[in-house]
Amino acid sequence: MPAFDPTTTAIVIVCLMAGVLGLCGFLTLSERKISAWMQDRLGPNRVGPFGLLQPLADGGKFFLKEEVIPSHVDKVFYVMAPSVAVGTALLALAVVPFGPTAPPPDPVPVAAGAVATFEQAQAEYQNQTNFVLAPGLDVGVLYLFAVGSLAVYGVVLAGWSANNKYSLLGALRASAQIISYEIPLGMAVLGVFLIVGSLNPEKVIAWQTANGVWWLVVFQPLALLLFMTAQYAEANRLPFDLPEAEQELVGGYHTEYSALKLGLMLLSEYVHLVAGSLMLVALFLGGWSLFGLEGFVTHPVWAAAVKTLIVCGKMFALVIFAQFVRWTIPRFRFDQLMNIAWKVMIPLALLNLLCVMAVKQLGWPLGVLTGTSAVLFLGAGVVSVRLSGSVTNPKRKVVKLPPGLPAGVTYAS
Secondary structure (H helix, E strand, O other), X not given: OOOOOHHHHHHHHHHHHHHHHHHHHHHHHHHHHHHHHHOOOOOOOOOOHHHOOHHHHHHHHHHHOOOOOOOOOOHHHHHHHHHHHXXXXXHHHHOOOOOOOOOOOOOOOOOOOHHHHHHHHHHHHHHOOOOOOOOOOOOHHHHHHHHHHOXXXXXXXXXXXXXXHHHHHHHHHHHXXXXXXXXHHHHHOHHHHHHHOOOOHHHXXXXXXXXXXXXXXXXXXXXXXXXXXXXXXXXXXXXXOXXXXXXXXXXXXXXXXXXXXHHHHHHHHHHHHHHHHHHHHHHHOOOOOOOOHHHHOOOHHHHHHHHHHHHHHHHHHHHHHHHHHHOOOOOOOHHHHHHHHHHHHHHHHHHHHHHHHHHHHHOOOOHHXXXXXXXXXXXXXXXXXXXXXXXXXXXXXXXXXXXXXXXXOOOOO
């Protein structure tokens, strides 16, 4: 691991947080613009040219609104919950590469000359600039999952401290959702680790760049789909925003929040989305590589700038895609939400992992995994249609009412 430099680390932390928080502000503008375009509206167009200054106005409004703390809440946990939600989301940014990186040297067995070679490679690695806050962390992805799972504490604290039944219901649903989708989120990337042989995002990127255009999405398309879907559920994005379903829960776990505390709650979801998209770029989409085009720039400074733009461009494309998904697919019911996690995604992730293990054990080419992913995806669709029907022709169990009931009377009434 590179030597710790407090000054450089502080500068990187400030720049990274400023960039991510500023990006989250303008992502709210892009989301409103996309929703307006898809619903044949104009969207924000008053503040600044084309409404580009609307995020600044919204941020100022959060600071100027009155901080109302209801008298019936548990004030300590009520104030702590937004900080926990945002803090855990920002901690995840420590291990996600946002620019060019180089893999740390692998350990070597004790032999004549091997230790000296390793020390030389380690010195060269320490002299390189890695665009990641905590470089050389061999359990980087595991750290991301561990910190990301802590986000549920902010949600639970918010629902519990509010002393409001709607907030508590929203918190219970949020905790069940986050815990359920943590399982397929972690299982989806196990195949990547078996192929690469490391939990370090820098080594995963190095493996993809060493194989030219063969990004891991080519061999693990199903894993990418599972990871992306679970990421949306982790960030409470539609169609998985059941913890704050306004039609059923008034407002969800943050019903009693207003002003800046509510803004922090909403900000944590966007930070989760940005961090998850950056990690998805590193694990499946080649990181800073773009079909070898980045190699045409040889100047070190300009090359680093180009590779950073490539990473940020891929991340931004994934975030925009998530915003299109939000305004395309309607919200699931809660039973459907749980069924997707436990009956569809977890079995698919497990079968995909077994396929990777078999291919690695038998020494087959990795291209076989592309076919197995397609077969698993199509097979899951066929089984689902056979068991549950389709949207236009669902297979529902019809239960007849007992005789003698007046007309119009149902079990619900």
